[in-house]
Amino acid sequence: MPPRLLPSPWGREVNALAVGLALFAAGLAAVVLRGQLLAMLLGLELMIAGVSVILTYEAGVFGDPAGLAAVVLIIAIAAAEAVVGLCLILGLHRAGLGGRAGSLTELRE
Amino acid sequence: MRVPLSVYLLFLAPTAALAFAFFLFRPWWPRGTHWPILASCAVVSAASIDLAAKAYTGWGMDAPLGVWMAIGNWDVYFGVRIDGVGSAVLAMVAVVGALIHVYAVGYMREDPGFSRFFLCFHLFYLAMIGMLVSNNFVQFYLFWEGVGLCSYLLIGFWTHKPAARGAALQAFVVNRVGDLAFLIAILILLKSYGDTRFKHVFEQMAYQGAPLLGLVGLLLFVAAASKSAQFPLYFWLPDAMEGPTPVSALMHAATMVTAGIFLLARSWPLISFIPDLPWLIAAVGAVTAVFAGALACFQTDLKRILAYSTVSHLGLMALALGLGRVGAAVLHLIMHGFFKAVLFLCAGNIAHGLGKSAADISEVGGLRRSMPFTLACFAAAAVSLAGVWPFAGFFSKDGIIEAAFDGGPVWTAFALAAASLGAFYISRMLFLVFFGPCAEQGAGPERKPGHPHEAPAQMGMPVAFLAMLALFAGLLAPGIGRLLASGALPEAESLVLAHFSWTVFAAGTAAAGLGFAAAYYLTMVRPGWDWEWRRGHPGLESLVRSDLGWRKVVSAVAALGWRLAEWVGGALDHRTLDGLIESSAPATVSVGGALSLKGGRLNDYLWWILAGTAALLGVALC
Amino acid sequence: MRDILAFFSAPSLWPQLTLGSGILCCLAAGMARGLEAATSRVLGTAALIVALWMLLFTKLGAAGPLVTLDSLGLAWQILFYAGSLPVFLSLEADDEVPAALLLGAGLGMGLMAAGGSLLMLFVGLELASLPSYLLVAKLRSPSAPPFEAAVKYFFAGALASCLFALGMALHYAASGSLALSSAPGPMGQAGLALMGAAALFKLGAVPFHFWLPDVYESCAPALAGFLSTSVKSAAVFLLMRLASIGMGSAMAASLPWIGAVTALYGALLALRQERLQRLLAYSSVSHAGIIVLGVGAWAAQGCDRAAAAPIFFYGLVYLFMSNGAFFFVKASGLTKRGEVGGYARMCPVPAALFATLLLSLAGIPPSGGFLAKLFIFWEAVKAGLYLPVAGAALAALIGLGYYLGLIRDMYFDEPVWRRPSWEPGAVRWVLWACATAAAALGVLPWVFSSVLERIFS
Incomplete structure (x- = not known):
């Protein structure tokens, strides 16, 4: 299996998988650790970005256009997801519940 | 092979009747709920007699009637087995059941729950019939459960009486013990043989015995002991007398309680295959017979005397079974059904005549003048119970005593003691209730001036018919014997009825006579004995009341x-x-409270999702 | 004519295309003015029924790299579409957009069922989830905060979807294709675990279930019924596909344990609930646990297609039971457990229907729920999973506490609800149908046996 190395601006080659996973981890951290709903939404997008990187590179490694097609579809779906998310967050705003995840505590045990 | 119409009618008639009664009659004409049900009883009785006649000629069937479900690897077929034993008991259950249905129409006439009663009662009838013709253990178990459910509904029929509710629950819980044992036995059989059809299991058992076969047999016995009120698990039966009289007569005399014995009879090849299990059954049966018989001698409530008597007779059936005489046990099952039903119905008539739901010995006396018809029926059933020749009970009791003779001196002692006690308590009941001083002039502690009168003809006719059977079914005994032996599962020699022997005849009659004489002495010659010892020894009385502790x-x-x-x-x-x-x-x-996530914060949810994913990843990568 | 029939019955996405056109019709109807209030109901129900009808004529097979219809997919599409039918009957006027959303969710589930590639599974998963996030916010019941629940559902669900995507990417990296075949090595295992986590999330397994009570509690009861039956069936299907990809994997081996823990957790928490919809939510979690146990047993025995019948049967019975229970909550207007007292005395027939459904949920013979549980437990015992079965059986026993407790409150307590309400119309028929089916499946399973035989052979 060819090494999963990408040329990078720092002059050293980086592992593509590591890049993708790092993006994913950053997104994960944003979703789980941040309190603002919009920031969490951004985190979701970051995660998708990470996945796209991995898929794109692997598609190149295997020479399989299906992977690239998958990336396009995933990006489209992520966009739809962002729309839905924004819609819900706006609705939350309109209902007067603010934009922080911490204020969503009415539904509980 | 063509399946006769009668087999289908056995199921279709009651189902159709129940559907009609529930959907049509109950909403619009509740007082008429019994009409479709009585029609169904007639059809089922005719069908079962037809099947018995067919079985008598040597015909039998054991085949699936239809697919109940076939889902994936699960194939469950609805199967029917008609053989000698099954059809004989089926005929008895169907006919006795039909007659008691007729009786119940008169008995429950004033009750506001009339239609509910008939629905439950007929559902029981259907479940019992289904059980008797099942050809595999699973189906048998399903109907067994149905019978138990109906028993619960009917014992606790008068929901306003706390005693009735308590008795119903007690019966249900005790039966549950047996049901659990039965279920475990079925699961073991399923795992070992894959298929619980009787034929299949008994064949496979001979070729490849399962390691847990002994456990299966024991569990089946526990199930039978709980349903048929053997010694440790019998106490629900006397309390179950809280139900209406037709319920006591049908379920707790003739049919439901015999289900356990029937299960043992059906599984006889398996049980006899296991060493020492028959001995255990016989021992438990003997102890039950004598213990319950003794207790019956001291009861005061009419139905409770009969209940303890039923327990005693069930013990006798178990004794015969354990000694290897399946035929004798089944014959006694059939005869007992006849005479015990009569006794219960007479007790019901007496209580009904007094305008109550149950009667105590202290309230009745000298009824021979006001209720001669009941006296006649009661007396007929009583002599049958005592085992006097040439009445029906003699033939079956004779069979059991002969089995005991062949078994050994200890068994003989138990059997004769039980026979003697049987004659004693039934004669005591006969004398105290019908002979002796009249209620108004009695010497007992509390006397209510009742005005006993004969029951109306509708309640009298079934009793008379059953009394005839109780007297003269003995004529059918050889026929029944031939019937039992036909189409049998292996071990047909256990189904042969006893041969007549003078020793046994003499011993049995002597035991009966002894009991009769003792009862006569203690009730007629020394009246008041019954109450004297109670008043004099209240400690003894409470001991007896708690069944000797x-x-x-x-x-x-x-x-x-x-x-x-x-x-x-x-x-x-x-x-x-x-x-x-x-x-x-x-x-x-509070465990749930400790586990729940308080606060409802979104971030907590997300952390848990991460945690779960990490756990799964950890499991996957290690 | 024969050509047209041949065209229609080629293994392809005709049911899904029907739903797609249904969506378009609903949206078009939404833009038109002056239409009847029942338009959305009629359109949606018609689209679903046509889709179900098309299923009858669908032949199994592959159509391109993305679409593969096998017996499992065919059977599960029945569950998806049939489970969506009741919720349409609760739609009111001006509800064309929710109808379109529901059809969209059904379309997504259908695509998942016909999917022959991980990508299709992902697309279907997303297409099924996104409308449900919106629906939770949209179809609301009078006194609950719907947006909060929708936002929680959205974020948790989106996180799970991203995990699924990552799993897909890792699977692709390990095996070189997105087809439904196993991927070697630790990366493949990790990918499978991530995808499995996402499927378990959708199913409501512990510890991924926290969104479930909040969402079921605050959305409209009919929608909760839809979420608990169709969407859950979709998750089960996804889990089964993943299990058949990674048969010997650790993930498949951990499924029975997850199932047992989930069942127990759901039962324990349901005991404490006062609000009816939340109680039903936790009971839903408990049932999900038993289904996961069933999938685990199926995976342990080799993922044989014909042996998936018990899981399908459970899904079918659960469809009726759960929809019926939620519809009862909708029709009777009861929200708290304390209000249930004495209901039977005021409305005997509805109480009897609810009692039937509760008995089936509790798994008491002779109801359908009992048979369904029995099959799953038996399969698990055959696979040697004794301890998980014991846990699940204990959960069922604990479940008796709240199910029978509700029945007892209805029948034996003093009436507390002063104004018994009983909504007329279509809702009542749905309730009758569900209760009858739940009871009938226990007593007359041969009605469905022949159907199942045809499907699974």
Whole structure:
């Protein structure tokens, strides 16, 4: 299996998988650790970005256009997801519940 | 092979009748609910007699009637087995059941729950019939459960009486013990043989015995012991007399309680295959017979005397079975059905005549003048019970005593003691109720001036018919013997009825005579004996009332068990007057509280998702 | 004519295309003015029924790299579409957009069922989830905060979807294709675990279930019924596909344990609930646990297609039971457990229907729920999973506490609800149908046996 190395601006080659996973981890951290709903939404997008990187590179490694097609579809779906998310967050705003995840505590045990 | 119409009618008629009664009659004409049901009884009786006649000529069937479900690897077929034993008991159950249905029309006439009663009663009838013709253990178990459910509904029929509700629940719980044993036995059979059809299991058993076969046999016996009120698990039966009289007559005399014995008879090849199990059955049966017989001599409530008598007779059946005489046991099952039903119905008539639901010995006396017809029927059944030749009970009891003779001196002693006690208590009942001083002039502690009168003809005719059967079914005994032997599963020699022997005849009659004489002495020559010892020895009386202390043991065990369950599970809390299990103990609830996530914060949810994913990843990568 | 029939019955996405056109019709109807209030109901129900009808004529097979219809997919599409039918009957006027959303969710589930590639599974998963996030916010019941629940559902669900995507990417990296075949090595295992986590999330397994009570509690009861039956069936299907990809994997081996823990957790928490919809939510979690146990047993026995019948049967019975229970909550207007007392005395027939459904949920013979549980437990015992079965059986026993407790409150307590309400119309028929089916499946399973035989052979 060819090494999963990408040329990078720092002059050293980086592992593509590591890049993708790092993006994913950053997104994960944003979703789980941040309190603002919009920031969490951004985190979701970051995660998708990470996945796209991995898929794109692997598609190149295997020479399989299906992977690239998958990336396009995933990006489209992520966009739809962002729309839905924004819609819900706006609705939350309109209902007067603010934009922080911490204020969503009415539904509980 | 063509399946006769009668087999289908056995199921279709009651189902159709129940559907009609429930959907049409009950909403619009509740007082008429019994009409489709009586029609169904007639059809089923005719069908079962037809099948018995066919079986008599040597015909039999054991085949699936249809697919109940076939889902994936699960194939469950609805199968029917008609052989000698099954068809004989079926005919008895169908005919006795039909007659008691007729009786119940008159008995329950004024009751507001008339239509509900008939629906439950007929559902029981259907379940019992289904059980008798099942050809595999699973189906048998399903109908067995149905019978137990109907028993619960009918014992607790008068829901406004707390005693009735308590008795219904007690019966249900005790039967549950047996049901659990039965279920485990079925699961073991399923795992070992894959198929619980009787034929299949008994064949495979000979080729490849399962390692747990002994356990299966024992579990089946536990199930039979709980349903048929053998010694440790019998105490629900006397309390079950809280139900209406037709219920007591049909279920707790003729049919439901014999289900356990029938199960043992059906599984006889398996049970006899296991060493020492028949001995255990016989021992338990003997102890039950004598113990219950003794207790019956001291009861005061009419139906309770008969209940203890039923337990005693069930013990005799178990004794015969354990000694290897399946034929004798089944014959006694059939004859007992006839005469015990008559006795219960007469007791019901007496109570009905007094305008109550149950009667005590202290309230009745000298009824021979006001209720001669009941006296005649009662006397007929009584001599049959006592085993006097040439009446029906003689032939079956004779068979059991002969089996005991062949078994050994100890068994003989038990059997003769039981026979003697039987004659004693029934004669005591006969004398105290019908002969002796009239109620108004009696010497007992409490006397209510009742005005007993004969029951109306509708309630009298079935009793008369059954009394005829109780007297003269003995003529059918050889026929029944031939019937039992036809189409049998292996071990046909166990189904042969006893041969006549003068020794046995003499011994049996002597035992009966002894009991009769003792009863005569203690009731007629020395009247008041019954109450004197009660007043003089209240401690003795409370001892007898608690079944020689056994009931105290049972309640102590039950209490211990309940405390153990609460400690172990901390979750189950029985409410005895409710019939539904409510698990609201604080322990479980607080466990739930400890596990729940307070606060409802979104980030917590997300962390948990991460945690779960990490756990799965960890499992996957290691 | 024969050509047209041949065209229609080629293994392809005709049911899904029907739903797609249904969506378009609903949206078009939404833009038109002056239409009847029942338009959305009629359109949606018609689209679903046509889709179900098309299923009858669908032949199994592959159509391109993305679409593969096998017996499992065919059977599960029945569950998806049939489970969506009841919720349409609760739609009111001006509800064309929710109808379109529901059809969209059904379309997504259908695509998942016909999917022959991980990508299709992902697309279907997303297409099924996104409308449900919006629906939770949209179809609301009078006194609950719907947006909060929708936002929680959205974020948790989106996180799970991203995990699925990552799993897909890792699977692709390990095996070189997105087809439904196993991927070697630790990366493949990790990918499978991530995808499995997402499927378990959708199913409501512990510890991924926290969104479930909040969502079921605050959305409209009919929608909760839809979420608990169709969407859950979709998750089960996804889990089964993943299990058949990674048969010997650790993930498949951990499924029975997850199932047992979930069942127990759901039962324990349901005991404490006062609000009916939340109680039903936790009971839903408990049932999900038993289904996961069933999938685990199926995976342990080799993922044989014909042996998936018990899981399908459970899904079918659960469809009726759960929809019926939620519809009862909708029709009777009861929200708290304390209000249930004495209901039977005021409305005997509805109480009897609810009691039937509760008995089936509790798994008491002779109801359908009992048979369904029995099959799953038996399969698990055959696979040697004794301890998980014991846990699940204990959960069923604990479940008796709240199910029978509700029945007891209805029948034996003093009436507390002063104004018994009983909504007329279509809702009542749905309730009758569900209760009858739940009871009938226990007593007359041969009605469905022949159907199942045809499907699974």
